[in-house]
Amino acid sequence: MTTETAAKKDIQKLQRAIVDGLEDVKAQDIQVFNTEHLSPLFERVMIASGTSNRQTKALAASVRDxxxxxxFAKPRMEGEDNGEWIIVDCGQAVVHIMQPNIRQYYHLEDLWGDKPVRLKFGADKPAVKAPAKTAAKTSAEAKPATLKRSSAAKKGVSEVFPSKAQEKKAAAKKAAAKTAAKTPAKKTVASKSAGAAKVATKAPAKKSSQPSGTKPAAKKTAVRKA
Structure with missing residues (x-):
């Protein structure tokens, strides 16, 4: 009983791998048939179509891989040279990859299609876990960026909400600026007042002692006695 269960799981795993290989290269009209009652040599026959020789060859290679x-063991393949009908012998399952006109002509569904097997096509494949080292490396690479962003955020907060020390420093700068602005003004006023005082003291010396409107007295010439 255990052997039958294991064999059933193996064939299910094999047919799932074959369908995944066909879907990876966009195979058309995939059909799966149970052939246990028809042949003792294999348990499944699978038929799929490819639109060209190139696609049928690519489908066969994808199923093999x-x-x-x-x-499972590496499958044997026949018909690769022509590409119109390629048979992939996977042991418990035989895959027929055919071009549409060949498939329509031979119509293998009439021969093997008594018991179709229902499969979920387009099933999600299990995600591949990243190695632990890679994950650690990714987190290490992302850490500096996070620190950089946090420091920038702190800087922005300090600019919007300055601390008391920053406020005192700014006030001291403003006071020093005011003092520097007032000092030159005082010197200028003092220099102007000193100049005015000099002008005031020199002005009387230039004025004549005679009243205005009178001519200056003629100089007396000394007459020598003969």
Whole structure:
């Protein structure tokens, strides 16, 4: 009983890997059939279409890699040279990758399609966890940026809400600026008053002692006696 359960899980895992490989390269009209009652050689037949030789070859290679990555033996392939119909033999499952006209002509669904298997196509693949070292490195790289942003935020707060020490420093600068502005003004006033005093003291010396409107007396000439 345990062996049958394990075999059933294996075939489910295999068909899931094959479908994922087909979906990765955009295969069309994927069909899965249970063939246990028809052949003792394999349990599943899967049919998919590719629009060109290039796509059918890419589909076959994708299925091969997906099956091998899932832990199964490397499949055997036939028909790669032509590309119109490629058979991928995965042991318990056989995959037929065909171009639409070939698929329509041979119509393998009539031969193997008694018991279709329902699968969830387009299923989400399990996310791959990043290594611990990579995660640690990412957090370490992100840390300086966080510190940088926090320091910038602190700077902005101090500019908007200055501390008491900053306020005192600003007041001292304003007082010094006022003192420096007043000092030159006092010197200028003092220099102006001193100049005015000099002019006032010199003015009387220049004025004549004679009243205005009178002519100056003629100088007496000394007459020598003969």
């Amino acid at each position: 997906a099956v091998r990555d899932a832990g």
